[in-house]
Amino acid sequence: LCLAKDIYKIYTMGKVEVEALRGVSLEIEANEYISIMGPSGSGKSTLMHILGCLDTPTRGEYYFEGKKVSDYTDAELARIRNRYIGFVFQNFNLLPRLSALENVALPLIYAGVKKKERLELAEMMLKKVGLAERMRHRPNELSGGECQRVAIARALVNNPKIIFADEPTGNLDTKTGSEIMEIFDRLHSEGRTIVLVTHDSNIAQHAKRVIRLIDGKIVE
Amino acid sequence: LCLAKDIYKIYTMGKVEVEALRGVSLEIEANEYISIMGPSGSGKSTLMHILGCLDTPTRGEYYFEGKKVSDYTDAELARIRNRYIGFVFQNFNLLPRLSALENVALPLIYAGVKKKERLELAEMMLKKVGLAERMRHRPNELSGGECQRVAIARALVNNPKIIFADEPTGNLDTKTGSEIMEIFDRLHSEGRTIVLVTHDSNIAQHAKRVIRLIDGKIVE
Ligand SMILES: Nc1ncnc2c1ncn2[C@@H]1O[C@H](COP(=O)(O)OP(=O)(O)OP(=O)(O)O)[C@@H](O)[C@H]1O
Ligand SMILES: Nc1ncnc2c1ncn2[C@@H]1O[C@H](COP(=O)(O)OP(=O)(O)OP(=O)(O)O)[C@@H](O)[C@H]1O
Ligand SMILES: [Mg+2]
Numbered sequence A, B: 001l002c003l004a005k006d007i008y009k010i011y012t013m014g015k016v017e018v019e020a021l022r023g024v025s026l027e028i029e030a031n032e033y034i035s036i037m038g039p040s041g042s043g044k045s046t047l048m049h050i051l052g053c054l055d056t057p058t059r060g061e062y063y064f065e066g067k068k069v070s071d072y073t074d075a076e077l078a079r080i081r082n083r084y085i086g087f088v089f090q091n092f093n094l095l096p097r098l099s100a101l102e103n104v105a106l107p108l109i110y111a112g113v114k115k116k117e118r119l120e121l122a123e124m125m126l127k128k129v130g131l132a133e134r135m136r137h138r139p140n141e142l143s144g145g146e147c148q149r150v151a152i153a154r155a156l157v158n159n160p161k162i163i164f165a166d167e168p169t170g171n172l173d174t175k176t177g178s179e180i181m182e183i184f185d186r187l188h189s190e191g192r193t194i195v196l197v198t199h200d201s202n203i204a205q206h207a208k209r210v211i212r213l214i215d216g217k218i219v220e
């Protein structure tokens, strides 16, 4: 499903080069359940963005569903991201002027879903993450963990086949966090592919495989 | 040091009232080390903002250093926040157009510190949190955990007597998280007052007292 070959991501700041990823190769099969761990700054979010077709490597190749991602047009990539990929951002990336409901419904607009059905699906997803009572709130009227759950609901609403979640429980208490993990576990048992970045070893244990990053490289 | 008497925080959204805090009373003495825990949405950040003189209650009274906070002028409050209080926000609140160094130096401008010394103090604080190599980066050029550490450094740079930290290790791996907790522990042993919100019981154990919030109320 995902094939990364010797991926480099290098940021250039004036004369300085920051190598966020330094030769990362990995393969993710359909229906895998993977956890990515590593120190702060080791390149996890950078890797997730490349795997989720949100960013391109500086060197190396990334293949999604057998095709080189750099060969897709922008329109094709946007469609792939919308239809097949659910991405939960570490900093949520919610639109501040939209309510929780409208934020969650957003991917369904692109997918061509009619308004009534969009709002029904969004409402259902918000109920799943325990936010039935907060649907009309905008992000600045929500707690940190509520924003995190809106981001999760938005990533799942289009029924994606692969879910990338960057620290999905970082702002959640243990009980709410395990309710979210139940959702991911069930999605996995239904055939989807799950890739989680986490700092929490309890969360990582839900996965079947752990990938460790240190200083931009995968370590065994 | 901090005295909250029957604090209510009620948000009005059209016809709906959201009671974020429903009669919270608590006392914090100088040099205490307190952890606040509770489910997502239970009112922790709301309470922290009131304790840190960043927000006012809808009902009830809050006293800081023996004086009713609602009696201070805006200028007096700004000075108190700048001189005595260090606040680490759950969502960091960094200025996007400033570098990490400039973000950390910001409270020192208000305190009247000269430029050369500001940058030296800011640099020293960034080194303490392990970000010596990232001082020139702006927030969008930093990882989640790096942003979190910039927010921590900024809260500490003015040598505050009380530190409010809202989920200070949520985006940090275990090792980096314990390095940050060592900083808080040492500040406490030097006489400062520490109030931490955390979802992590390992982190909460550094404190000497745990306050639990559920649905806007303190529970025993
Ligand atoms: N736009 C950028 N320009 C320069 N450096 C960057 C940029 N984005 C990220 N970096 C650097 O790349 C490194 C990897 O960043 P990344 O966000 O992938 O880390 P991470 O493993 O997700 O960390 P965390 O656990 O703290 O979220 C970091 O050291 C960061 O400072
Ligand atoms: N401006 C606002 N308008 C309406 N409701 C709000 C507003 N700000 C916060 N709330 C609500 O108040 C409640 C308490 O919010 P708060 O941020 O204090 O929770 P918290 O305990 O910090 O949660 P978390 O652990 O998720 O960060 C939440 O349910 C939230 O939806
Ligand atoms: Mg990250």
Ligand SMILES: [Mg+2]
Binding pocket: A143, A144, A145, B044, B045, B046, B090, B166
């Ligand atoms: Mg909070």
